[in-house]
Amino acid sequence: MILVTGGAGFIGSNFVLDWLATRDEPVLNLDKLTYAGNLENLQGLEGDGRHVFVQGDIGDTELMDHLLASHRPRAVLNFAAESHVDRSIRGPEAFFQTNVQGTLRLLQSVREYWSRLEGPQRQGFRFLQVSTDEVYGSLAPDEPAFSELHRIEPNSPYSASKAASDHLVRAWHHTYGLPVLTTHCSNNYGPFHFPEKLIPLMIVNALGGKPLPLYGDGRQVRDWLYVKDHCSAICRVLEAGRVGDTYNIGGWNEKPNVEIVEVICDLLDELRPRSDGVSYRSQIAFVSDRPGHDRRYAIDARKIEKELGWRPAESFETGIRKTVRWYLSNAGWVSRVQSGAYREWMQAQYAAPAAAETLRQ
Numbered sequence: 001m002i003l004v005t006g007g008a009g010f011i012g013s014n015f016v017l018d019w020l021a022t023r024d025e026p027v028l029n030l031d032k033l034t035y036a037g038n039l040e041n042l043q044g045l046e047g048d049g050r051h052v053f054v055q056g057d058i059g060d061t062e063l064m065d066h067l068l069a070s071h072r073p074r075a076v077l078n079f080a081a082e083s084h085v086d087r088s089i090r091g092p093e094a095f096f097q098t099n100v101q102g103t104l105r106l107l108q109s110v111r112e113y114w115s116r117l118e119g120p121q122r123q124g125f126r127f128l129q130v131s132t133d134e135v136y137g138s139l140a141p142d143e144p145a146f147s148e149l150h151r152i153e154p155n156s157p158y159s160a161s162k163a164a165s166d167h168l169v170r171a172w173h174h175t176y177g178l179p180v181l182t183t184h185c186s187n188n189y190g191p192f193h194f195p196e197k198l199i200p201l202m203i204v205n206a207l208g209g210k211p212l213p214l215y216g217d218g219r220q221v222r223d224w225l226y227v228k229d230h231c232s233a234i235c236r237v238l239e240a241g242r243v244g245d246t247y248n249i250g251g252w253n254e255k256p257n258v259e260i261v262e263v264i265c266d267l268l269d270e271l272r273p274r275s276d277g278v279s280y281r282s283q284i285a286f287v288s289d290r291p292g293h294d295r296r297y298a299i300d301a302r303k304i305e306k307e308l309g310w311r312p313a314e315s316f317e318t319g320i321r322k323t324v325r326w327y328l329s330n331a332g333w334v335s336r337v338q339s340g341a342y343r344e345w346m347q348a349q350y351a352a353p354a355a356a357e358t359l360r361q
């Protein structure tokens with residue numbers, strides 16, 4: 001079996017669902033169930049003996065040692081993290097607890113387990129670290145996209161914590177020989193995306209008649225990949241990636257934020273028009289910028305294509321349409337994740353006088 005950490009979050013739950021839809025190899029899913037973890041994402045696996053869920057922390061050494069010894073996975077895939085940049089700006093501590101300290105402890109548990117394996121089991125074992133393009137920092141408009149050789153230059157508390165954990169993974173390979181793989185993916189979108197991130201937030205706010213808050217001038221560029229393409233890339237890296245290597249994952253889909261929001265508005269105008277006939281675009285509101293906001297991310301995905309033959313299946317146009325349709329069909333999921341804790345966060349983030357300042361409506 002494989003051990004997936006953070007498998008109740010956005011990408012992790014998509015990964016577990018996709019894995020079990022195409023393979024019979026069981027998944028041990030370890031997740032702390034923070035505000036971002038949601039077992040409802042995995043409802044489709046109820047009663048499926050191939051999925052074993054355990055609530056717990058990657059930094060709980062006793063628990064991790066026990067799980068590794070009793071389930072004997074052939075691979076550990078580390079998705080568990082605090083993942084939202086804005087939250088990391090308001091409260092960096094949790095990011096370093098999980099992303100750095102948690103990963104350190106997880107690596108120690110995994111190393112201990114792996115060091116006792118023998119023969120083909122030891123040979124075949126892999127630790128896969130799911131990381132982000134944000135560790136590379138920000139690109140100027142005319143700079144080439146991030147290759148795997150780009151310097152590591154994180155700018156936010158989130159990306160600094162991810163870069164630190166990636167360094168730990170690298171060092172555990174270099175020093176102890178742990179067979180690791182690291183992936184750096186661009187921004188994901190798709191089903192089960194928590195509505196604090198740009199794309200789901202805009203869909204949910206639009207439908208709720210609320211402002212669509214674009215930070216600064218809205219011209220920051222992100223490189224978007226449909227989540228299921230990220231999952232297929234991770235499978236491919238796990239299967240055939242060279243031990244110790246890093247792989248960038250992206251779909252050559254650079255777009256400014258304002259364009260993303262306009263596309264969402266246009267799709268909603270088509271699929272669920274407002275009763276007053278006015279376009280959802282009228283809800284766009286430019287608000288104060290995020291501190292230290294990275295201007296542009298872009299992934300050069302040539303290595304994974306050339307060496308592992310991976311390419312995304314979705315274009316942005318097909319992926320965003322599927323995503324908007326998913327949110328329209330899953331209003332119940334949205335309202336259930338909008339718990340009290342989530343509402344408090346939204347108030348702190350968007351109702352502060354500076355952030356609420358509307359520069360253009």
Ligand code: NAD
Pocket residue numbers: 005006007008009010011012030031032033034035036037038056057058059078079080081082083084098102130131132133162184185186187188189194
């Ligand atoms: P998410 O916030 O939706 O999910 C994170 C999951 O980890 C949650 O289920 C949470 O409960 C769990 N978790 C948090 N702390 C934990 C701990 N200490 N122990 C065990 N579980 C814990 O995040 P996501 O968007 O699904 O991202 C998953 C991974 O992919 C992260 O490592 C992130 O850095 C990386 N990544 C995300 C994106 C993106 O666009 N979302 C892009 C590239 C890479």
Ligand code: TYD
Pocket residue numbers: 084085086187196197198199201213214215216218220221222257290
């Ligand atoms: P986000 O989804 O938080 O991902 P990341 O910061 O990890 O790239 O944000 C994507 C982009 O959208 C980023 O440039 C910030 C911007 N953004 C807004 O303009 N308004 C918002 O309300 C949010 C959440 C993000």
